[in-house]
Amino acid sequence: MTRKLKVGLIGVGRQGHNHYENLLTMPDVDLQYICDLKVDDEWKKEYANVPHVVKDYHEVLDDPEIEAVLIVTSTDTHAGIVLDAAKAHKHIFCEKPFSLTTPESEVREILKIVDANHLKLQMGFNRRMDPQFRDIYERVRKGVIGSPQIVKTTSRDPFVLDKELIKRVGTLPFDFTIHDLDMVRYMMGSNITEIYAKGGTLIDPTLKEIDDVDTIALVLEFENGSFGLIDNSRQAVYGYDERVEVFGSEGMLKAENVSNSTVELYTDKQEEKKNPLPIFMSRYHEAYLNEIHSFVGAVIEDKPVVANGVDAIMAQRAAIAVDQSIKLGKPIKVDPTFEL
Incomplete structure (x- = not known):
């Protein structure tokens, strides 16, 4: 039992x-x-x-x-x-x-x-436990695409959050982009050393009142010399837009959006494809199940967890650098080392 x-x-x-x-x-x-x-x-x-x-x-x-x-x-x-x-x-x-x-x-x-x-x-x-992203991660580790050189993520929410909620959960770099920062580090298997970020309020200018942005574009450098690209938006009118790509010396791995249907229509008059799922809970339903299963298993079987406190610190350092880079308009160095 x-x-x-x-x-x-x-x-x-x-x-x-x-x-x-x-x-x-x-x-x-x-x-x-x-x-x-x-x-x-x-x-x-x-x-x-x-x-x-x-x-x-x-x-x-x-x-x-x-x-x-x-x-x-x-x-x-x-x-x-x-x-x-x-x-x-x-x-x-x-x-x-x-x-x-x-x-x-x-x-x-x-x-x-x-x-x-x-x-x-x-x-x-x-997102580490999303089946598609996990598949990419494992194939990168196996050397399927050779040496990884560029990792790209796109994350776009379907609607702008209420400002009172943003005050509690954090601004775009800390609540949303932090997932991408963890994902690119996870995929690349290397710590971030520098971030150059541009951010603005292209959707809701009132976010400036709480020192937040709704649109972000990032260029990152990793300790192994490779690069990362991230784009984030608070409002994609067509659904919850989540994609990952890793490019390497011998090929590329890519995960596209998830929708309610894989059926696509192509005729001489039109092309039709279903929009991505509408919200993060439906897009990452399996990932949420998997991460708790993983945690429970780690406790019962005394195994390592999939994302630990050091991962949290590395992501937080990177999010702070994003915020600083946007405000200062220049690249920000990130310390890649950590010891308890």
Whole structure:
């Protein structure tokens, strides 16, 4: 019989509820806690299938039977809850990014506690677990395209987020581009050393009021001398646009958009192809399942996680460099080294 991991879910907004539904499908998970600041009697009715529905995450951490927690709260709370969870000796899955404002020196100290307590910490870079992107990653590692020289990603949201939400989850470089920054580093197998970014408000000029942009183009250099290209937009009117390409000395690998149909029409009068899926939850449904399966397996079988705290720091360094490059109008160096 498969051992069940006793889990608490902290934060049940849109993404947290997505994780909740996925956890219920996993035979090796025993979801014991739902925790959110908005919990009331209606929540307790909605989540009556979960033994404990609470407001204070410390109740989850104080329960000695809980082995692991998923932290899906607003970004500005991640670092503090990860620290408390590590001190409570809980394995941790945390949505990215690690933080918005926590200095790297403090993040390093948190990671030291995680390491000293022999805990797993997996960051929610879900795109690593997308089947298409994972296929590219594995083929690059096998040398199918020779030595990788250029990696390109395109990520375009279908609509501009509400400004109050952006304040909680982070501006475009920290909430959105950070996924691409992790993906290009992951694909290339090399750390980023320099970033040159251009950003502007081509869609919603009012984003300037919160020091944000809606359109970004990046050129990156890696420690191995290779290059990366990233373009991001907050509004693609045709759907959720997500593509990855890796070019190498002996060929190219490319993953195109996912749609509801692979049927294409070609006649002498027209050409027709379905638009990409409309939102990230449907596009990455399998990736979200896979990343939690991977985390649970890493805990139960004592295996490495797919994206750890060092990956989070490297992505955060790169996102900070993007922000600086946009504001200063020049390339920004990124430190490729890290030691606990």
